[in-house]
Amino acid sequence: MIRKYIAEGLGTALLLISVVGSGIMGETLADGNTAIALLANAIATGCMLYVIITTLGPISGAHFNPAVTLAFWIRGEITTRPALGYVAVQIAGGILGVWATHLMFDRTILQSSTTDRASIGLWSSEAIATFGLLFVIFGGLxxxxxxxxxxVALYITGAYWFTSSTSFANPAVSIARSFSDTFAGINPAHAPMFIGIQIVTAIVATGLLARLFSDE
Incomplete structure (x- = not known):
């Protein structure tokens, strides 16, 4: 289990490094062009997802996401204690990844985001984004x-553009991004609603997708 926990923590840290780092780089080089910054953000994140799922998947299953771990727990494919361990290292890894990115770009390491993300549109977007992610995972499996x-890499790259929230779809990512007052940040006061919607959607989606992709 130690190897699995390390893989989940490292993978989530690398995911946040790609999200926040490409956000900072994209915003810096785009000179005010938000579309170019978002494109850079999406491509870098998709590339990193492909890499970490391919390399770490054989070790831990490559969840890197408490909503995904919850779905596998509901399906009975991971027991409670390892699932809780996965969630803990995912959250810790995500935050450490954000801090490492701040260090890399000479930013203040400890930050709190001031980017507001709170509206019915954004909340419904997170429900759709999370459902879509689980659809892709279980359909692919x-x-x-x-x-x-x-x-997964293609879905998230596309979802950056076709969802109004830019597809967080991940409670660990939502928590970690609240610690970064950069292009990728989310106000800490608004993160709990994102997380709640992601979790509820994961519960509902797991049941629906189990029927859709059943062998029967």
Missing amino acids: RSRPEAVPTL
Whole structure:
């Protein structure tokens, strides 16, 4: 289990480094062009997802997301104690990844985001984004398991653009991004609603997708 916890923590840290780091770099180089900054953010995140799922998937299953871990727990594919351990290291890894990114870009390491993300549109977006992510994962596992890294990377890259929230779809990411007052940040007061919607959607989606992708 130690190897699995390390893989989950490291993978989530690398994911946040890609999200926050590309956000900072994109915003700096785009000179005020938000579209270019978002494009850089999306591409870098998709690339990192492909890499970490491919390399760390054989070790831990490559959850990197408490909502995904919750879904696998509901499906009975991970027991309670390891699931709680996964969630703990995912959250810790995400925060450490944000701090490492701040250090890398010569920013104040300890920050709190001031970016407001609170509206019905954004909340519904997170529900759709989270459902879509689980759809891609379980659909991919059902039809072409070897393609899951590519499917998830492509989905998140696209979801940056077709969801109004830019597809957080991950409670650990929502928590970690509240510690960064950069392009990728979210006001800490607004993160709990994102997290709640992601968790509720994961519960509902797991039941629906179990029927959709059933062998029967």
